[in-house]
Amino acid sequence: MENLEFFQAINQAKTLDELRELEIKFLGRQGKINQILKKITQIPENQRKQYGQKVNRLKEEVKQLIEKRREAIKKTQTPQFFDPTLPGRPYPIGSLHPLTYVIDEIAEIFQRLGFIRVTYPEVEWEYFAFDALNMPKNHPARDDFETFFIKSLPHKKFGKMILSPHTSSGQNREMRRIKPPIRMINIAKTYRPNWDATHTPMFHQFEGLCIDKNINITHLKGTINYFVKNFFGEKRTIRLRPAHFQFTEPSFEVDVSCGVCLGYGEKDGKKCKICKSGWLELAGAGMVHPNVLRNGGIDPEIYSGWAFGFGPERCMMMREEMKIEDIRILYNGDIRFLEQF
């Protein structure tokens, strides 16, 4: 009789949910069949084996019947409409400032050449930003129009307190920290009093400094070329042009070949629209001036070196061909700009 009750109930189940409930009710740990099995203690011992087999057979039949019924119900159900083209569950999407990516990448490229990244003060003494770099007291870069000064008492030895206008201030700091060989990369915020569509009063620079025995111009060219090929791409190349900086001699302007016309200045017989002449200005560089070495306690008769200074902002815009009309957008915290990266 009981068997019939199971069978009827199973066959009457209309949905998979109902069936699952029955499955628990009949076959679960506290289910009916287990309860029947527990009654085995009330059965005379000589009949117990037979009783047990009977209950197990019942359990097996119920199981099979449920499976059979499940298949039957599945067949009658129309399949649920599944749309794999719907979007997945949303995960949070944040962003990093585009310069964060660029700066990490630059540091990593130079790390592979054995250059170590350092960090030095942004609020500096004049000495490190200028005097140590062979910039005379009356040099235009040192006046009110080119450098931010801090209201404070001057240092007896190091002069006025300023916001470092370039990462080159780290050159003398590094020479004080260690003796050659020096392989330094210094990436930092720098400050100059200009604020318009192409200048921000705070910007970034990265400085490379290499000092060792027998360092010459070929090593500067090789290193910058390595950077350019890694950062801008294999096809890009560099050229040096004469320039003037107080802290290097000879000094160079470094140009990188245009990514569109690859230095030819024209593409498909037409003048290149990106670069006009085939080349884009990238950085300033040069062989470290002997006075700068001396100021760092390094003998220029024994050691020589090179240095360069790049703008990560410029590198980024040049590589990504970012059309930034107004560079101030990098630092005004506009979410519509930031969330794109």
Place this chain on the structure above:
Amino acid sequence: MNIKITHNWLLDFLQTDASPFEIQKYLSLAGPSIEKVEPIINYAGQTIDYLYDIEIISNRIDTASVWGITQEALAILPMHGKKANLKNNPLLDYRFNKIKDFNQKKYSLQIKIEKDNLCSRFTACILDGIQIAPSPQFIQDRLQAAGVKIINNVVDISNYLMLTLGQPVHIFDFEKIAQNNMACMIMREAKKGEKVATLDGKEIVLTGEDIVIEDGQRRLIDLCGIMGGLNSCVSQNTKKIILFVQTYNKAKIRKTTMTTGIRTLAATYFEKGLDEERVEPTLVYGLKLLQQYAKGGIASKLYDIYPFPYKQKEVTTTLPFFKKIMGVDIDKKDIINILENLGFKTKVNQQELRVSIPSYRKYDILIPEDLVEEVARVYGYHKITDNLPPPAFVEQPLEFHRLFKIVNKIKVFLKHLGLNEVINYSMISKKMIDEWGLDEKKHLQLANTISEEIEYMRLSLLPSLYKNIKDNYGKKDTLKFFEIAKVYLPKDGDLPEEKYRLAMVFNTDYFDLKGVIEALINELNIENNNIVDTVGKETIYQKIFLKNNCATWLVEKNAVGFLGQVKNGEKIYMAEIDLEKLMKYSRPLASYQTINPFSVIKLDLTFDKKMPYIELKRKAYQSSSLLNKIEIIDIFKNKITLRLYFSSTKRNITEEEAKNELKKIKKILL
């Protein structure tokens, strides 16, 4: 600085087979950069000349003229197989001794120079019989192409001289300043507030110490090196003129251009420092042009005040030094040729090389490295090979390595939690400081800021982040920013301490912000944390956060960060964290806990919360040693549902035991 000159003008001095485009290509690589070459086309559509737009290297003002470019071309073009010969040399051709009628006494000047740091060479000569007329066509054409306004023969000649030889000149109307055939010129420093009317009709108020000329009647007749005075300028009726050629103290000229904002081409020459020796050929060539094209006649003696004439300088180096710096083998012959073509005189004695420096290179050729630059650039940087520096191991200080690593880790982590990184200026306005009741005197202040918005160095990143939320109002509903940057803590008599901070701002709710901090704690494996509901009185955060809605994050009793709702009650929540402390407490891996093999019994409990959760948690753990985890299942108003996990590390516990523990906890919490 850029100058514009034409190809034909260059050919006045230079004989070459190089085309204008070849000249552009070769000079740009080895000398001044010729940014543009454009054909000049006449009305009939024929190309009659080419215009060069040339960028002058800042220490090579000697190249900023037709003659200067000629000198560069003489050295550079032969290296590219092009001919380059000199047709005539103005430095030799235009000497005082070529003028025969200098001893005229019709008119005179009374010159007084009040200080000896104003003018390193002062020359002048008076001409009469001047006939003002349009200048000859070639001068008009060339000046027009160069972007110089055409006025009349006298004024045009003065501009033509400047672009030809790189030495600005000024011309006064003699009669406008003379009395009894004599003009008085007192060169002195301007007084503060003194006014001068310049020839463009503007009145300039001087800040003092500018170089000016007074006529002895307290009238200023020239703002030297910048612009002439209106009261002494050449006009249609001018008959007698003073041709005036000087070299000035460059620092003073620069200061005057900056304070007055007047940037004339003459000023850009003078502020770079000019060669006193160039004054002579300029004056002589000027007399020649004025005689020829303005009918002028010399009518005074030559005035030449030149207290410290140039003495020939020498730089000594060795031939192997060139190879040492350039890294390529370069012939002795090439070195000598290049230097000689640039106008240097050389003497070789075995390995030693002695080089005499012409006056126009006295400011930029001082040491052997300067000579290497001259040789290397003309030889061609493109011929120098590429090498990587020899390998060397330099140890990065561990603290630098750790800093960059953790900054990067935190940035990437927060990005993946949905935050947007922002980079703000390190300087903020007084308004942003006042807004939070902070003391601007405790901030470092810029002495020469260019805007009130960037006047003080940040002590905290929070004022900037608050502004970020405000500035983005209406652009996006949910805003979650973070920034990692330095703050600048002033120190007595020393540079400020520059400390890295991590700061965040949310416009959602307090627990959203706190959740991110807790996730960060987990990511960085920081142990022994507590976030307590007070903020120390001594901190600035007391002023920034609402008193009852703020908290301090403690690690081992040390405050690591602060968080809370902004004081004005807006739904803006901020946190600021000390990055160095994060570095100190963070660990690369979490500490390992032995997996407990024994049963865990979970029991839920719902009740009215009567104390802060942190207190409640502490008490619960105190009252039961089998409790090892609490989870919040639900909070509704003051009703809280907790799930309590009971277990022992020594044995399986029974449900009964767990229920007994729950009773103990209930006794304390309910």
